[in-house]
Amino acid sequence: MDVHRSFAQIAVVEAGVCRDEGRIGVRPEDLRAWAEEFLEPGDEVALEATTNSDAIAVMLRGVVARVVVSNPRKTRAIAEAKVKTDKVDARILAQLLAADFLPETWVADDRTRRRRRLVAQRTNLVKQRTRLKNRVHAILSRNLVATCPHSDLFGSAGRRWLAGQDLPGDERRSVEALLRQIDFHGAELTEVEQDIAADALDDPVIARLMTVPGINVTAAMSIVAAVGDFSRFESPDRLVSYLGLNPRVSQSGNSPAAHGRITKAGRGQARGMLVEAAFSAARAPGPLRAFHRRIHQRRGFQIATVATARKMAVLCWHLVTKGEDYAFARPSLVAHKRRGLELAAGSESRRGPTAGPSRDYHIKELRDAEKALVEQQERAYEVLVSHWQPQKPAPPA
Template identity: 30%
Template sequence: MSYDYHIGVDYHKAYTYLLVQDRGGQVLRSGKVKNDPGSLAGFLTPYLENSHAVMEASRNWTVMYDWLDELCDDVVLAPPLKVKAIADAKIKTDKIDATILAHLLRADLIPESYVPREAARALRQALRERIFFVRLRTMVKNRVVTIFDRYPEQTRALREMTDLFGKIGRGQLELLSVSTIDREHIDRAIAFIDDINQRIHASEKTIRRFSADNADVKRLKTIPGVGEFFARLIAAEIDDVTRFRSAKKLAAYAGLVPSTYASGGKCWNGRLIKTGNKWLRWAFVEAAVPAMRAEPALKFDYEHLKVTKGTNRAKVVIARKLLTIAYQVLRDQRDYECRDALERRSNLSRLS
């Protein structure tokens, strides 16, 4: 579609720099506006008919994107790294950034990012909150364990406990003979952990509320190793599986493919690519261990791969297998069946 106005948007925390071009690249208007819908509409009002805008997927991009979506005929979300690779500049200002974005938009050279649906956005926010609280709880627990270094003889048995902050572990912590200041630190840390636990439970209720009717979550939970939390995380990050033509495309999006260098007829594969969706990569890698415990076939594959590839690389391969399973489950809209069940079904069909 051909547009009359091309709008480059350089979005910041307190203000946004806007630049409007016509079909020929002539700058019609540029300048800063406050980050509120009224100021944005006032600036763009003469140029809204048959217009489209582009902005980078920066921090809290959803705010400006939604405002623009109400005003313009089309809004394009651009990945910052890819735009930078196309139009790297030695001198960087708000005006230059907005101008480059407008030029690339007019020339149809913007590598467009996917814009998740409203339900997926809300679920992602709820999931991020829980992840934050869990990581905060881990930090507090680690501070308590650090105190053990000052009492090696007393705490040797405590270091071996699998649930140090459970009922039995806390009873042992109370019996520790430590200095006054260390006792205060331990007691405050335990009280803080209890407070964080309450917030984690509250955030889990929010997550369940925002994904109660999500059929994809129910299907993903049938995959070995993928529990309640990871099923919701994977569903929210993928959102619409049809935007990936194959499982390989999804693996590249998740960052579960090796970096590749090819030159002179030779090809080298290195570590996993650094770009990609870190949340999806983390979910599948973390799910690999419980998946191997749940399904012997995956465990067999892992043990076989570990001999030649090593522990970490073999774990990544299993994570990639789980991703492929998740793609097929979501694409075909069906629950997962383990290999043994599929073989039994195949044998029954042949007998009949």
């Protein structure tokens, strides 16, 4: 099936002969009618990954023996074809499926697809709100307004300062209109984050990932939504490659391998959240900060941050597949994250002696004691790395 938005071109390989079967609609009723009339329980169906391919694959899985959703980047016979039409694409897909040469992609379940939609919606709202804030800053800049003395221009104190600035009438109206739009997007963002928190509240995988410094509920949800089932990756390197955090490698003949920038394959949103989490973990005490500092001294800040994001992806794979929490986690910080997740999901706020374990995070003595312990583990990691020597290969038997 060469799938488009309103139709799909069909080609069939049967007894080694390929033939065209015309077009069908991709509405649910069209797909059901076509499946009942033409498909058999032993058939196999192939289609490329598109916007609506997951929904089509879910509908057809209960009718045929196998549904293969192929990766269009790896279907080189279609991407590099000199003659490229819907009929040609459908024929190539059918022939590759019959020869079992079609690269298959994983089809997410309903919960994972819902999580991906929530994460994408949140990312879109954050981008739109950032764009509006930048327009306010641009208005202040072109009118020679001094920098806001408050940390947040769009907080209560910052808005009072902004209301007292001398701006032309049209610029003042533009700022007020932008502030109204910012408030609207902020309210929508709050609702989406509440849905994310409610979905993540009882998920043990997200709770385990949140034990890692720098990973909050948003980053954990982005990783889980992008990966889905961690067990489908045989090794952490496969997960790193899926997230696009591995470097490009070019090697031929006797020449040494040349490493380039990261591939940036897979979901960019999850990769971006991992990089943000790495930036946060690089400022918190612990082995991750020591790793970031060591790479920073040799390769620079940006490469060190991406390398830390890669290490955190490997760490996430080990934690989830082995069912363990992060060994160097700070208990009060983890409880503080957990309480923030509960509050975001709509839990009732508690004060006083019944505040729960998250109150330890606000006790300076306990917080400093945990930081001192984690800093000791950071120094132990630095000593371990400084004395590490690569092992020589074992002699042949």
